[in-house]
Amino acid sequence: MQIGQIEHLNTLDILGNIFSGEIPSSLGDCDGLIVLKLKDNQFQGTIPQSFSSLRSIEKLDLSNNNLSGEIPKFLETFDFLEMLDLSYNNLKGMLPTEGVFKNKSATFITGNNKICGGIPEFRLPKCISKHSKRKGVVHKLKFTLPVFLGLLGVVLALVYVYVCWLMKKKTKEPTLSSIFDSSQNLSYGTLFKATNGFSSTNLIGVGSFGSVYKGLLQENGINVAVKVLNLMHHGALKSFKAECEALKRIRHRNLLKVLTICSGTDYQGNDFKALVYEFMVNGSLEEWLHPSPTPANANGPSKNLSLIQRIKISIDISFALDYLHNQCHNTIVHCDLKPSNVLLDAEMVGHVGDFGLTKIILESTSQMSTNISSTGLRGTISYTAPEYGMGSAVSVEGDVYSYGILLLEMFTGIRPTTEIFKENLNLHIFIEKALPKRVLEITDPILVQEVESYAGESRKSTLQDCLLMIYGIGIACSVEVLGERMSITDVATRLCSIRDRLYAAGLQG
Numbered sequence: 001m002q003i004g005q006i007e008h009l010n011t012l013d014i015l016g017n018i019f020s021g022e023i024p025s026s027l028g029d030c031d032g033l034i035v036l037k038l039k040d041n042q043f044q045g046t047i048p049q050s051f052s053s054l055r056s057i058e059k060l061d062l063s064n065n066n067l068s069g070e071i072p073k074f075l076e077t078f079d080f081l082e083m084l085d086l087s088y089n090n091l092k093g094m095l096p097t098e099g100v101f102k103n104k105s106a107t108f109i110t111g112n113n114k115i116c117g118g119i120p121e122f123r124l125p126k127c128i129s130k131h132s133k134r135k136g137v138v139h140k141l142k143f144t145l146p147v148f149l150g151l152l153g154v155v156l157a158l159v160y161v162y163v164c165w166l167m168k169k170k171t172k173e174p175t176l177s178s179i180f181d182s183s184q185n186l187s188y189g190t191l192f193k194a195t196n197g198f199s200s201t202n203l204i205g206v207g208s209f210g211s212v213y214k215g216l217l218q219e220n221g222i223n224v225a226v227k228v229l230n231l232m233h234h235g236a237l238k239s240f241k242a243e244c245e246a247l248k249r250i251r252h253r254n255l256l257k258v259l260t261i262c263s264g265t266d267y268q269g270n271d272f273k274a275l276v277y278e279f280m281v282n283g284s285l286e287e288w289l290h291p292s293p294t295p296a297n298a299n300g301p302s303k304n305l306s307l308i309q310r311i312k313i314s315i316d317i318s319f320a321l322d323y324l325h326n327q328c329h330n331t332i333v334h335c336d337l338k339p340s341n342v343l344l345d346a347e348m349v350g351h352v353g354d355f356g357l358t359k360i361i362l363e364s365t366s367q368m369s370t371n372i373s374s375t376g377l378r379g380t381i382s383y384t385a386p387e388y389g390m391g392s393a394v395s396v397e398g399d400v401y402s403y404g405i406l407l408l409e410m411f412t413g414i415r416p417t418t419e420i421f422k423e424n425l426n427l428h429i430f431i432e433k434a435l436p437k438r439v440l441e442i443t444d445p446i447l448v449q450e451v452e453s454y455a456g457e458s459r460k461s462t463l464q465d466c467l468l469m470i471y472g473i474g475i476a477c478s479v480e481v482l483g484e485r486m487s488i489t490d491v492a493t494r495l496c497s498i499r500d501r502l503y504a505a506g507l508q509g
């Protein structure tokens with residue numbers, strides 16, 4: 001049996017197996033593939049044309065092989081492709097500019113030295129055709145030597161003026177990746193001006209160890225979020241160091257991107273430390289799940305998340321955790337997953353942020369990079385795994401527990417900290433007792449209205465079945481026994497399957 005004949009195959013991961021030869025074209029028959037990882041093998045030849053059938057693919061990793069030829073144009077038409085890694089091959093030619101190729105943080109092409117074109121953020125050389133080269137040579141031959149010598153001074157002067165103008169124009173239209181360098185350290189004065197003196201009108205959030213302000217970098221016109229540490233708070237400096245240590249190691253489309261830091265003194269000579277993040281225009285997931293009452297004369301739409309939006313955001317969060325737990329060099333545990341630490345960009349894509357309590361598990365020793373006591377762990381009550389309260393070591397299963405509680409909150413609209421949960425009752429037990437008969441009774445009324453708005457009992461039944469499966473995942477993640485929790489990789493796979501089922505039922509968001 002060929003691999004293309006395997007039914008219902010949605011994930012194929014054969015990284016590091018030293019397979020050689022050409023990539024089997026029969027893989028293109030697996031049109032239900034969501035994740036395909038062929039990394040760290042010895043595949044040769046071109047990317048098969050049959051891959052154009054993989055319309056559901058979300059993660060495609062072909063890095064560290066010996067692939068050659070051009071990057072297929074059909075990859076830019078894949079609507080669901082969220083991560084494409086073609087790095088360290090021998091690919092050449094023009095880099096497409098649409099689809100996933102518009103997102104530099106989602107497309108990886110390092111190690112292919114013959115690629116040209118693409119969006120400006122990749123900083124690749126322009127693609128020059130043989131025709132354009134020949135045309136340029138002919139054009140130069142039209143000038144005679146006397147005319148050239150006579151006009152050389154004028155031409156050089158004009159070129160100098162043009163280059164200066166061009167450079168000035170480019171500084172007015174920057175991109176985030178071109179402005180910031182990981183080693184850059186902005187001054188206190190720059191951030192002071194950007195936030196109108198850390199004005200209360202710019203304040204967008206207050207956390208355990210500091211405050212977050214919206215800022216506008218005046219030289220570049222870029223909106224940022226500035227997290228200012230309250231160094232008088234016990235543990236704030238440790239949190240700052242932990243966040244810097246974690247963020248310098250990681251990069252993923254579903255993790256909040258740190259642009260730079262500020263470590264210096266303020267105008268009074270006091271120590272000042274801040275982290276500068278990419279600004280998320282749609283705020284936190286907390287604001288969308290539990291919006292503040294809107295005044296009657298307020299402008300703009302109310303903050304309501306549809307069923308499909310909640311599923312997409314839950315998938316984004318699971319992808320971020322899967323990356324931290326399973327794809328980094330050393331395992332990273334977030335330790336404080338909750339709605340206020342999930343930020344939403346203009347496209348309502350979820351980004352996990354606030355790494356102040358993050359712990360890095362060293363692979364060589366299986367020990368934490370920082371020793372922690374149960375009293376030193378400052379996760380948020382009701383989201384924190386129960387074993388932490390008994391002194392257990394930080395683990396990825398602890399993050400999975402927090403994710404399970406967060407998932408249940410996303411679809412019920414009920415905070416796990418609400419007063420109804422006392423003594424032996426919590427959100428996990430409350431939902432487990434209600435299923436399966438009272439599934440709509442415990443669901444966020446906004447989603448219930450959405451379910452009821454769809455015509456046809458078949459479609460309503462499908463929506464209720466999907467809600468039951470989502471609650472089942474949340475319960476499986478938040479069980480008390482650490483070893484019985486679902487892995488975050490399985491969570492991501494199951495949620496993607498639920499999303500695809502809703503798409504098939506005609507629910508597109």
